[in-house]
Amino acid sequence: MSHNSGRTRWRRFALVMVPSLLVTAALGLTMAQGALAASFLISGQKFKLSADRLAARGLSIYGMVDRTRKGDLVPVVVTGAKHVKIDGLCQSVVVPVPVLGPYTLRLTAAEQGGQAVAKDFYVDATTLEADQASLSDLDIGIAAGSLTEGEINRGDRKSPFFNPDGIAQQAEEVVLTDVQYRAVAVSAATLSAPDLELRLKQGLHECF
DSSP, X not given: OEEEEEEEOTHHHHHHHHHHHHHHHHHHHHHHHTTOOOSOEEOOXXXXXXXXXXXXXXXXXXXXXXXXXXXXXXXXEEEEEEEEEEESEEEEEEEEETTTEEEEEEEEESOSSXXXXXXXXXXXXXXXXXXXXXXEEEEEXXXXXXXXXXXXXXXXXXXXXXXXXXXXXXXXXXXXEEXXXXXXXXXXXXXXXXXXXEEEEESOOOOO
16 A cells, blocks of 8 residues: 555554554564563653654664563554654653652653754654654565665564564655654664753653
8 A cells, every 4th residue: 555645643543553562572572582682671660751743764663572671571662764864852860769659750852943863763652643644655564584775673673573574654754743652772873862851850751
């Protein structure tokens, strides 16, 4: 299935990924029982990532199963981009501190003008929402191992949890506005971010 362009609410696309995630999760359980280690271990703690605007070239979307150091399996949807520009970047995670209560570690960039720029940018997310999505040259239903516009994270491709026959999506270009991720991992080959600020504040000060 291919379209030259599309405009829709991004959360609808998550529904397409559910069958792939179930298949990949089953594969992951099989591999775990065979005592094969995943190539990428996560902490398992979710954090929030948001952007006022995210413009990407070479988009890929596919199902994966991340694994924690304890061996727990976490099904995720990976959204990747060869090149991405981000306005109003925010990342936050709540850290419980004994006696003192919760603290929020919050990172922001490109909020006073300018853009954060990244290459080979991947977000392993449990949810992704955006108020508006504009896509060009969209393909839905392509096999994950046959992506041409976007790419598979190098670590994922080497993982026994990656299913090359699982359903995936790709687009030549995408623009998302008011983006909100609940994620367990982010990786990038390079990241350049103006006005970077990292703060630890007592209480809840999440991105959304």
